[in-house]
Amino acid sequence: xxxxxxxxxxxxxxxxxxxxxxxxxxxxxxxxxxxxxxxxxxxxxxxxxxxxxxxxxxxxxxxxxxxxxxxxxxxxxxxxxxxxxxxxxxxxxxxxxxxxxxxxxxxxxxxxxxxxxxxxxxxxxxxxxxxxxxxxxxxxxxxxxxxxxxxxxxxxxxxxxxxxxxxxxxxxxxxxxxxxxxxxxxxxxxxxxxxxxxxxxxxxxxxxxxxxxxxxxxxxxxxxxxxxxxxxxxxxxxxxxxxxxxxxxxxxxxxxxxxxxxxxxxxxxxxxxxxxxxxxxxxxxxxxxxxxxxxxxxxxxxxxxxxxxxxxxxxxxxxxxxxxxxxxxxxxxxxxxxxxxxxxxxxxxxxxxxxxxxxxxxxxxxxxxxxxxxxxxxxxxxxxxxxxxxxxxxxxxxxxxxxxxxxxxxxxxxxxxxxxxxxxxxxx
Amino acid sequence: xxxxxxxxxxxxxxxxxxxxxxxxxxxxxxxxxxxxxxxxxxxxxxxxxxxxxxxxxxxxxxxxxxxxxxxxxxxxxxxxxxxxxxxxxxxxxxxxxxxxxxxxxxxxxxxxxxxxxxxxxxxxxxxxxxxxxxxxxxxxxxxxxxxxxxxxxxxxxxxxxxxxxxxxxxxxxxxxxxxxxxxxxxxxxxxxxxxxxxxxxxxxxxxxxxxxxxxxxxxxxxxxxxxxxxxxxxxxxxxxxxxxxxxxxxxxxxxxxxxxxxxxxxxxxxxxxxxxxxxxxxxxxxxxxxxxxxxxxxxxxxxxxxxxxxxxxxxxxxxxxxxxxxxxxxxxxxxxxxxxxxxxxxxxxxxxxxxxxxxxxxxxxxxxxxxxxxxxxxxxxxxxxxxxxxxxxxxxxxxxxxxxxxxxxxxxxxxxxxxxxxxxxxxx
Ligand SMILES: [Mn+2]
Ligand SMILES: [Mn+2]
Ligand SMILES: [Mn+2]
Ligand SMILES: [Mn+2]
Numbered sequence: 028x029x030x031x032x033x034x035x036x037x038x039x040x041x042x043x044x045x046x047x048x049x050x051x052x053x054x055x056x057x058x059x060x061x062x063x064x065x066x067x068x069x070x071x072x073x074x075x076x077x078x079x080x081x082x083x084x085x086x087x088x089x090x091x092x093x094x095x096x097x098x099x100x101x102x103x104x105x106x107x108x109x110x111x112x113x114x115x116x117x118x119x120x121x122x123x124x125x126x127x128x129x130x131x132x133x134x135x136x137x138x139x140x141x142x143x144x145x146x147x148x149x150x151x152x153x154x155x156x157x158x159x160x161x162x163x164x165x166x167x168x169x170x171x172x173x174x175x176x177x178x179x180x181x182x183x184x185x186x187x188x189x190x191x192x193x194x195x196x197x198x199x200x201x202x203x204x205x206x207x208x209x210x211x212x213x214x215x216x217x218x219x220x221x222x223x224x225x226x227x228x229x230x231x232x233x234x235x236x237x238x239x240x241x242x243x244x245x246x247x248x249x250x251x252x253x254x255x256x257x258x259x260x261x262x263x264x265x266x267x268x269x270x271x272x273x274x275x276x277x278x279x280x281x282x283x284x285x286x287x288x289x290x291x292x293x294x295x296x297x298x299x300x301x302x303x304x305x306x307x308x309x310x311x312x313x314x315x316x317x318x319x320x321x322x323x324x325x326x327x328x329x330x331x332x333x334x335x336x337x338x339x340x341x342x343x344x345x346x347x348x349x350x351x352x353x354x355x356x357x358x359x360x361x362x363x364x365x366x367x368x369x370x371x372x373x374x375x376x377x378x379x380x381x382x383x384x385x386x387x388x389x390x391x392x393x394x395x396x397x398x399x400x401x402x403x404x405x406x407x408x409x410x411x412x413x414x415x416x417x418x419x420x421x422x423x424x425x426x427x428x429x430x431x432x433x434x435x436x437x438x439x440x441x442x443x444x445x446x447x448x449x450x451x452x453x454x455x
Numbered sequence: 456x457x458x459x460x461x462x463x464x465x466x467x468x469x470x471x472x473x474x475x476x477x478x479x480x481x482x483x484x485x486x487x488x489x490x491x492x493x494x495x496x497x498x499x500x501x502x503x504x505x506x507x508x509x510x511x512x513x514x515x516x517x518x519x520x521x522x523x524x525x526x527x528x529x530x531x532x533x534x535x536x537x538x539x540x541x542x543x544x545x546x547x548x549x550x551x552x553x554x555x556x557x558x559x560x561x562x563x564x565x566x567x568x569x570x571x572x573x574x575x576x577x578x579x580x581x582x583x584x585x586x587x588x589x590x591x592x593x594x595x596x597x598x599x600x601x602x603x604x605x606x607x608x609x610x611x612x613x614x615x616x617x618x619x620x621x622x623x624x625x626x627x628x629x630x631x632x633x634x635x636x637x638x639x640x641x642x643x644x645x646x647x648x649x650x651x652x653x654x655x656x657x658x659x660x661x662x663x664x665x666x667x668x669x670x671x672x673x674x675x676x677x678x679x680x681x682x683x684x685x686x687x688x689x690x691x692x693x694x695x696x697x698x699x700x701x702x703x704x705x706x707x708x709x710x711x712x713x714x715x716x717x718x719x720x721x722x723x724x725x726x727x728x729x730x731x732x733x734x735x736x737x738x739x740x741x742x743x744x745x746x747x748x749x750x751x752x753x754x755x756x757x758x759x760x761x762x763x764x765x766x767x768x769x770x771x772x773x774x775x776x777x778x779x780x781x782x783x784x785x786x787x788x789x790x791x792x793x794x795x796x797x798x799x800x801x802x803x804x805x806x807x808x809x810x811x812x813x814x815x816x817x818x819x820x821x822x823x824x825x826x827x828x829x830x831x832x833x834x835x836x837x838x839x840x841x842x843x844x845x846x847x848x849x850x851x852x853x854x855x856x857x858x859x860x861x862x863x864x865x866x867x868x869x870x871x872x873x874x875x876x877x878x879x880x881x882x883x
Contacts, residue, residue: 125745168746236700254699258746269854270735270758271682271829272664275724277852282736283721286714293711296703307698308710309746311739317553318596318686318737318756319829320855328746330698401699401747424705426697427748 039389041150042446044142046439052138053438056082056122057130065429069124071165071176072100072209079122080209083137083162090144092160098214099191099206101177102162106144108154108453114227114412116154116452118143118445119161121177121404125169129431131421135438136232137162143232143446154453156227163404168258170196170205172328172367178404180219182411188216221411228379228452229408232417232445234433236401238424246440247394248418249383253409254303255336255372256402257343259329261288261350262363267315267323279358282313282322287357291349292329295342304338305400306331306346328367334398336371343369373406379415379452386447392440401426417444467817469578470874472570474867480566481866484510484550485558493857497552499593499604500528500637507550508637511565511590518572520588526642527619527634528592529605534572536585536881542655542840544582544880546571546873547589549605549832553597557859559849563866564660565590571660571874582881584655591832596686598624598633600756600795606832608647610839616644649839656807656880657836660845660873662861664829666852674868675822676846677811681837682731683764683800684830685771687757689716689778690791695743695751707786710741710750715785719777720757723770732766733828734759734774756795762826764799771797801834807843807880814875820868829854845872 059079062068069075084102087094092104105115120136140160147154164177171194173179179187191202206212235241240248265279289308296306310328329346333339347364354361380396387394397418399405405416419441422432487507490496497503512530515522520532533543548564568588575582592605599622601607607615619630634640663669668676693707717736724734735758742752757774761767775792782789808824815822825846827833833844847869850860 125748126743128743128748172746174747236697238705256699266853267856268852269664269829270737271684271733271760272852272854273733274730274828275721275733276730277666280721280735282739283717286717286736286739289711289714290718293703293708302702302704305699305701305703307708307747307749308714309698309741309748309750310744311710311714311741313737313739315553315555315855316738317855318600318758319602319735320553320556320737321735322737323856330746332699400702401697424696424700425694426700427743427745428695428751 039447042146042443043149044146044439044442046435049138049142049438049442050435052086053130053134056134056138062127066127067124067130068126069122071123071170072205076123077209083122086141087160090141091148092144097219098212098216099177099180099219100164100209100211101181101219104160106154106158108157110155111157113156114224115157115159116449117159117161117226117229118231118449119163120231120233121163121166123165123167123169125167125427127429128427129429131234131431131433132236132426133166135234135419135433135441139232139438139442139445142442143449146442146446147450152450156453158449158453166404171202175404175407178407180216181221182407183220191216223411226412228376228413229405230379230415230417230445230448231403231405232441233403234421234426235418236421236424236426239397240395240418240420241422241424243395245395246392246437247387247444248397249380249387249394250375250399250416250418251380251396252334252372252374253399253402253406254332254334255339255370256330256332257339257369258367259343259346260363260365260367261327261329263325263354263359264362265323265359268321270319270321273321278321280321281325281359284353284357284359285311285325285327287353288327288350292346295345295349296331299338299342301333301338303335304333304342306342332400334372370406373409373414375415376413379413382448382451383415383417383444386444386451390443390447392444417441467875470574470871471577472574472867472870474863477566477570477866477870478863480514481558481562484562484566490555494555495552495558496554497550499551499598500633504551505637508590511550514569515588518569519576520572525647526640526644527605527608527647528637528639529609529647530590532588534582534586536582538583539585541584542652543585543587544877545587545589545654545657546659546877547591548659548661549591549594551593551595551597553595553855555857556855557857559662559859559861560664560854561594563662563847563861563869567660567866567870567873570870571877574870574874575878580878584881586877586881594832599630603832603835606835608644609649610835611648619644651839654840656804656841657833658807658843658845658873658876659831659833660869661831662849662854663846664849664852664854667825668823668846668848669850669852671823673823674820674865675815675872676825677808677815677822678803678827678844678846679808679824680762680800680802681827681830681834682760682762683767683798684758684760685767685797686795687771687774688791688793688795689755689757691753691782691787692790693751693787696749698747698749701749706749708749709753709787712781712785712787713739713753713755715781716755716778720774723773723777724759727766727770729761729763729766731763732761732770734770760828762800798834801837801842803843804841807841810876810879811843811845811872814872814879818871818875820872845869
């Protein structure tokens with residue numbers, strides 16, 4: 028880090044993270060929740076989401092960043108560099124939280140990014156390329172069934188622009204009405220697209236959401252690739268009827284078809300033979316959902332992932348074949364088998380991995396190269412620029428539940444690595 | 456029917472059912488619904504339930520009945536007989552409708568009973584024993600998980616009085632608050648209890664909810680016994696976690712445990728070897744219910760019935776053993792296995808069967824002795840007095856869905872049989 032135009036921190040010892048402020052901010056943000064502590068529930072465009080966004084914009088302002096919001100509520104806080112015409116270096120994550128989850132997933136990468144900017148400012152650093160903190164809209168699919176909504180749009184998904192014109196949530200509220208109620212969607216949604224030259228690199232700081240770093244006592248995970256996610260929506264329909272009056276041979280129970288398919292998902296995932304293949308039925312809804320009614324409709328949502336795209340796609344094909352077979356055997360109708368998304372995996376850029384590794388070494392922190400099994404906005408930002416991710420340990424690998432936890436020390440380490448990496452990439 | 460004190464209709468030909476008015480009333484009542492036609496959703500103590508009750512009370516008044524309501528909203532319309540000190544003859548059913556169901560279940564037995572009174576009045580009949588039409592509160596378990604709430608209380612269930620003091624619905628609204636919002640629950644709930652001498656007989660008119668009468672082209676089913684119902688609530692708990700990050704061997708998925716138990720219910724029911732054994736998982740809820748979360752909790756409600764109580768109880772025991780085994784195998788906790796109710800079957804009284812059979816014969820209608828596989832308020836009224844039920848055909852045996860249908864002619868036949876049976880029993 029001795030580039031000619033550099034104003035890089037003269038010594039890594041000048042990088043001071045105010046870990047207590049960061050912890051306090053994380054605790055404060057968690058109070059914007061629709062369920063009681065320790066659980067956090069913060070769903071896209073709800074009142075709590077709007078209040079949490081205001082909180083983050085305020086912190087960006089206090090950090091001296093100039094704030095911009097786009098038509099779906101991606102929020103950008105920019106520290107203009109000495110050569111503002113160059114592609115910027117970006118970092119960020121999300122603050123939405125699925126029902127009854129925790130306070131670290133995503134949040135560490137947003138509040139941590141703002142603190143990283145503060146760290147660099149306090150050190151006297153002056154960026155060459157601009158640095159930009161991004162809060163991504165709806166990384167979680169909770170409300171509209173679409174994960175990484177904000178970053179998919181930034182990466183230019185025309186299909187998503189089309190889908191968002193008609194999509195509704197489970198309460199039949201349209202995406203556009205929901206966005207407007209939060210003060211967004213005034214413009215054409217394709218105004219959100221960013222061109223490929225906008226950023227030279229994107230780095231996301233995140234809790235591991237797995238047990239490896241904690242178990243091995245390592246401070247920093249340097250992500251080399253993000254596993255390939257796919258999600259499916261499946262519906263079965265039968266005749267339903269009264270639970271007392273319709274005898275067993277006359278039934279075609281959509282709920283039992285769903286139960287069979289859930290177990291088939293598990294079976295096909297295990298058949299892959301690889302520890303890296305996972306599959307989950309996270310949603311199962313029965314209609315009419317009364318104790319004395321045979322389910323006439325069932326609705327499942329299935330998530331399957333692998334670091335190997337082809338292997339994952341084989342699992343999807345097997346699930347499809349099982350759904351067809353179950354429908355036939357049980358005399359129910361497979362009224363929908365929809366692949367919501369089937370994204371390719373992404374690899375981190377070599378120069379970003381190198382910058383993260385160097386930063387970690389200079390800070391005397393232990394590190395490990397690893398795979399991200401969860402997916403992140405970084406997966407879609409990789410379509411726009413070089414990408415990398417920094418993982419920190421979390422308690423027992425827990426995530427998406429109230430017990431999710433990362434220590435102040437680990438967060439502080441992550442912020443330091445992020446700050447130094449941003450500084451390095453800003454000078455490249 | 457030539458008893459000495461009799462003012463019985465001199466001829467069955469004097470019994471005139473105004474079938475068009477009855478059909479019009481059924482259509483009107485179906486419009487008090489929280490879902491759009493042809494589906495009906497009318498849940499206990501909601502605004503639509505209150506409006507529907509007012510509609511029925513008005514019809515009772517127009518029929519010249521004196522109307523009384525008790526502390527949970529059972530509604531009684533009495534035609535005082537010539538010997539008012541004698542135990543009355545009662546008839547009735549329910550008007551609540553599970554979500555997305557139809558307009559005949561229960562309703563035929565309430566509006567049909569009022570029309571039966573009108574039939575007898577028009578014929579010039581004067582009852583010796585008083586005749587009473589009853590609208591029972593919450594035959595369906597939709598809101599508080601308790602079926603036949605009103606008739607259970609009439610029959611003197613101390614346990615139910617106790618339970619209703621603390622029970623809440625899924626929105627955390629207490630039974631007492633809900634009842635008060637509908638204008639009830641001003642008195643001690645045990646005020647609802649009736650003594651054994653109140654009625655000499657109870658007859659319920661109802662659609663068959665099975666395909667037999669329609670398939671065999673028979674007009675009237677004379678019920679000899681009501682199958683023994685039981686309902687179970689089961690909960691599993693696991694660690695949950697992120698659908699991408701937690702690898703398959705580290706999971707204990709409460710959703711998959713529920714799926715396995717649902718299939719085990721089906722298996723154990725089929726193992727009974729009897730066509731009369733049925734079992735249904737009508738409710739399955741997953742927590743947190745997000746596509747990218749492993750279910751950490753599942754909640755099932757299971758209904759199982761048989762005309763043989765012992766055989767049904769064996770099925771319950773097998774379901775319990777399976778739940779324990781599944782919890783063990785999957786490393787989840789079986790946090791609840793609760794038998795909500797486990798009622799004994801009831802038989803119709805010989806003298807009531809005889810009155811129904813004679814009435815049917817005199818009216819030149821075809822009839823068949825049969826079992827009620829669905830259960831009804833009559834099951835609990837059998838604890839207070841002699842009991843009988845009259846079934847009429849319904850389209851394909853459909854019930855608890857919008858396609859539920861009974862023809863005007865079949866309803867008219869049922870009302871005539873009910874009227875004549877009431878007349879006969881009133882004179883005994
Ligand atoms: Mn998440
Ligand atoms: Mn996340
Ligand atoms: Mn019913
Ligand atoms: Mn009924």
